[in-house]
Amino acid sequence: MSKSMIARSALMLTCAMGALASAAVANAQEAADSTSLEEIIVTAERRSVNLQDTPLSVAVVGGQDLRALQAGGDDILALAGRVPGLYAETTTGRIFPRFYIRGLGNIDFYLGASQPVSIIQDEVVLEHVVLKSNPVFDVQQVEVLRGPQGSLFGRNTTAGIIKFDTAKPTQTLQGQAQASYGSYGTTTFDGGIGGPIVADKLAFRVSALYQHRDDWVDNTFTGTSADGTKTPQSDAMGGFDERDIRLQILATPTENLSVLASAHARSYEGTSTLFHRAGLKKGSNSTQYAERDKVALDEAVNNPQAYDTVGTSLKIDYDFGGVKLTSISAYEGTDGYSRGDTDGGAAANFPVGGVANGYGQSQGAVKDLDQITQEIRLASDTDGAFKSQVGGFFFDSRDITNFYQRAYFVRTNPNNWVSLKNANTSWAVFGQVSYDLSDKLTLTAGLRETEDTKKTTLLKTADTAAGAVTYTGRRYVKMSDTQPSWDLSALYKVTDDV
Numbered sequence: 001m002s003k004s005m006i007a008r009s010a011l012m013l014t015c016a017m018g019a020l021a022s023a024a025v026a027n028a029q030e031a032a033d034s035t036s037l038e039e040i041i042v043t044a045e046r047r048s049v050n051l052q053d054t055p056l057s058v059a060v061v062g063g064q065d066l067r068a069l070q071a072g073g074d075d076i077l078a079l080a081g082r083v084p085g086l087y088a089e090t091t092t093g094r095i096f097p098r099f100y101i102r103g104l105g106n107i108d109f110y111l112g113a114s115q116p117v118s119i120i121q122d123e124v125v126l127e128h129v130v131l132k133s134n135p136v137f138d139v140q141q142v143e144v145l146r147g148p149q150g151s152l153f154g155r156n157t158t159a160g161i162i163k164f165d166t167a168k169p170t171q172t173l174q175g176q177a178q179a180s181y182g183s184y185g186t187t188t189f190d191g192g193i194g195g196p197i198v199a200d201k202l203a204f205r206v207s208a209l210y211q212h213r214d215d216w217v218d219n220t221f222t223g224t225s226a227d228g229t230k231t232p233q234s235d236a237m238g239g240f241d242e243r244d245i246r247l248q249i250l251a252t253p254t255e256n257l258s259v260l261a262s263a264h265a266r267s268y269e270g271t272s273t274l275f276h277r278a279g280l281k282k283g284s285n286s287t288q289y290a291e292r293d294k295v296a297l298d299e300a301v302n303n304p305q306a307y308d309t310v311g312t313s314l315k316i317d318y319d320f321g322g323v324k325l326t327s328i329s330a331y332e333g334t335d336g337y338s339r340g341d342t343d344g345g346a347a348a349n350f351p352v353g354g355v356a357n358g359y360g361q362s363q364g365a366v367k368d369l370d371q372i373t374q375e376i377r378l379a380s381d382t383d384g385a386f387k388s389q390v391g392g393f394f395f396d397s398r399d400i401t402n403f404y405q406r407a408y409f410v411r412t413n414p415n416n417w418v419s420l421k422n423a424n425t426s427w428a429v430f431g432q433v434s435y436d437l438s439d440k441l442t443l444t445a446g447l448r449e450t451e452d453t454k455k456t457t458l459l460k461t462a463d464t465a466a467g468a469v470t471y472t473g474r475r476y477v478k479m480s481d482t483q484p485s486w487d488l489s490a491l492y493k494v495t496d497d498v
Contacts, residue, residue, distance in 0.1 A: 057146040059083045063139040063167070067190050071180045073211050073240075076136055079162070083144045086162075092338050092364075093272040093305055094240060095133050101146050101160035111364050111401050112422045112456070116159035118149075122166055122262060124313050124330040125155040125373060127397055127424070130366055131332050134266060134309060135244050138176070138192030138207035140167045150485050151432045151446025154375040154393030168260070169194045169203035169250035184239070185214035194248070203250045211242035217274060221296040221346045226410040227361070229301045237302040238293075240270025256319040266309040272338045274303060277345030277358070298346035299409070300339050300361040307336025307366075324381040330373045337365035339404075361406050369399035390431035397424045405462065415467055419460035426452045442491045453480040 061082050069078040077097055080088040087100040091109050098105055099117040106115045111129060119126045119134075126132050136142070143163040150156040167176070177191030187210070194205025217238035221231040246264040253259075274297075279290030297303070313330035343360035350357050377391035401420045407413035432446040455478045461471040 059086070059144040059146075061142040061144075063141055066136065066139050066142055067178050070190065070211075071178065071188055072182060073186045073188055073213050075133070079142065079144075085146060086144055091273050092340075093303075094242075094268070094270055095272070095305055095307060095336070095338055096129050097133050098129075099132075099159075099162060101144070104159035111366060112399075112420070116157060118153070118155055118157040118161045119164075120153070120155075120161055121164045122313065123315065123328050123375070124311070124332070125153075125395070126332065127155065127371060127395070128332075128334070128366075128369055128399070130307060130334050130336065130369065131309065131371065133307075134264075134311075135209050135211075135242060136164045136166075137190045137209035137244060138167050138205075138246070140165050148485070148487065150428075150448040150450070151430050151487055152389070154373070154391065154428060154430070155395060155426070156428065156448065156450050156485070166207065166246070166248075167192050167194075167205060169205040169248050171196050171200060171203055184216045185212065187212045197249075201252060203252075205248045205250075207246045207248075209242065209244040211240065213239045215239035215271070216293060217271075218294045219297055219302060220294050221298050221349075223298060223346060223348045225298050226359075227299045227301070229297070229299055231298065233302070237271040237274065237295075241268070242270075243267045256321075258317045260315040261313075262315075263312045264310070266307070268308070268336075269304075269306040272303040272305045272340040275340070275342065275344030277343055277350065279344070295344070296346045296349060297341040297344075298348065299359070299406070300341035303340040305336070305338035307334055309334040319381060322380065322382050324379055326375075326377045326379070328373070328375045330371075332369075332371040334369045335367060337363055339363035359406060361409060363404040363409075365402045365404070367400040367402060369397070371395075371397040385436040386433070387435075388431070388433045391429070393426070393428040393430070395424070395426040395428075398422065400459070407465075413465040415463040415465060417460070418458070418462050421457040421459050423455045424453070426450065440493045444487075444489045444491070446487045448485045449482070450485070451480070451482040453478070455479075 061079065065082065066079065069082065075094050075097070077088040077090060080086045085102050087103075087105070088097055090097050096109065096111075098107065098109075098115065099119070101117050104116055106113055113129065114127075115129065115132070119132045121134065121136065126134060143165075145161040145163065147160055148156075148158050149161050153161060173195035175191070175193030177189070179189045181187050189208070189210040192205055192207035194203065196203050215235040215238050217236060219231050219233045219236040223231070225231055244264065244266045246262065248260060248262045251259045274295055276287075276290035276295055279287055281288050309332070311330065311332040313328065316327045318325045339361070340363075341361050343358045345358070347356040347359045372395075374394045375391060377389060379389035380387050399422050401422060402417060404417040407416035428448060428450040430446070430448040432444065434442055434444040436442050456476070458475040461469055463469050
């Protein structure tokens with residue numbers, strides 16, 4: 001299918017889904033026009049409240065705003081441009097985002113590194129850095145919670161939480177879609193549609209994301225590659241293909257019981273980060289030597305990366321009358337790799353004493369990552385002065401991570417790679433209570449107890465070409481600790497009648 005046909009198809013689908021959603025859009029517009037100050041409802045405290053009535057520091061981005069940011073093919077890193085105090089970066093393309101809230105984060109680019117900023121999609125924590133890169137689409141709202149959130153959320157976090165809530169199934173036919181086409185063949189489609197299956201009993205919503213960009217960066221190296229990389233080559237890298245789908249089924253057999261089942265899948269192929277060796281002009285911040293659309297790489301077959309991810313979750317809510325019990329069971333899994341010419345240039349272009357200098361390439365691969373989470377919460381569901389929540393959380397993540405170095409790819413040492421088995425298990429109990437002392441003053445207190453255990457086993461060492469093992473260090477590391485934490489806050493509402 002040609003690029004023009006893709007663009008026309010995407011626009012036609014946009015119009016069709018837009019017609020289905022026209023009634024809902026019209027109603028929403030009428031509501032927005034009827035007031036000069038729109039009330040913003042957040043679920044940062046695990047219940048729907050006005051943003052002005054929560055003691056937490058929360059920034060909110062609407063789903064439509066996020067879709068506008070991603071219309072040009074951007075990923076969730078673009079969110080940093082809309083939220084004060086949030087910074088995001090990556091050194092591994094679209095796969096390994098690192099987030100910082102109020103400057104607190106983790107610069108470690110190891111695939112198994114933990115980060116103090118949690119990503120939560122539909123109440124499921126995405127702990128591994130690859131899972132954090134899962135695209136967000138057909139989103140209803142994004143909330144960025146600044147600071148520790150251990151007394152409200154199952155997985156503890158020290159810097160904050162980025163919480164994505166997708167559009168859910170409804171008992172009326174609703175849909176939205178957005179498509180765009182731009183330079184470098186950049187094509188984006190983000191949409192979702194859903195409605196009733198059985199009136200008042202069963203509903204569905206199916207959502208999809210497609211993003212594509214053609215390769216647009218030339219590899220200008222004209223010498224011989226030791227690992228068989230074809231050079232020079234026009235439009236060798238820089239592009240990507242992102243395909244994602246999600247299906248949600250909501251059952252409401254009684255007024256008190258609701259069951260939401262969700263499943264999603266991701267298929268991604270693209271280019272890892274492109275480094276530019278000697279790109280800076282000496283003695284300045286000028287990047288005049290780093291052309292955006294040209295780079296000379298002698299190895300790593302133009303920095304490919306690819307990941308496949310699947311996930312499922314089951315959320316059950318039961319209202320006992322004033323108290324609601326919530327259970328969230330979830331599974332996330334991924335496999336993939338990312339390879340790159342890490343020195344950012346061709347060694348032959350930087351000789352020392354007439355000898356090519358500075359070879360470097362590596363590949364990181366995640367094998368069989370399995371994350372299982374179970375969260376149970378019991379929370380008050382009334383408008384009274386006293387509100388409470390208590391919960392328990394179980395987390396288990398296991399994966400095998402392999403690292404391959406240059407000698408493996410240039411076939412001088414087939415044993416030059418390392419394999420690590422990682423396991424992380426955590427248990428926690430947490431709770432929070434709040435009391436309205438008056439219409440303007442609310443006190444909130446929270447408590448948490450966490451047991452966290454991490455284990456890493458060295459399955460294979462980087463051996464000699466003959467297979468001899470030269471590593472003599474540790475092959476097994478375990479860290480475990482149990483720690484309590486607490487928080488206390490007071491919210492005083494300043495109103496016009498003060």
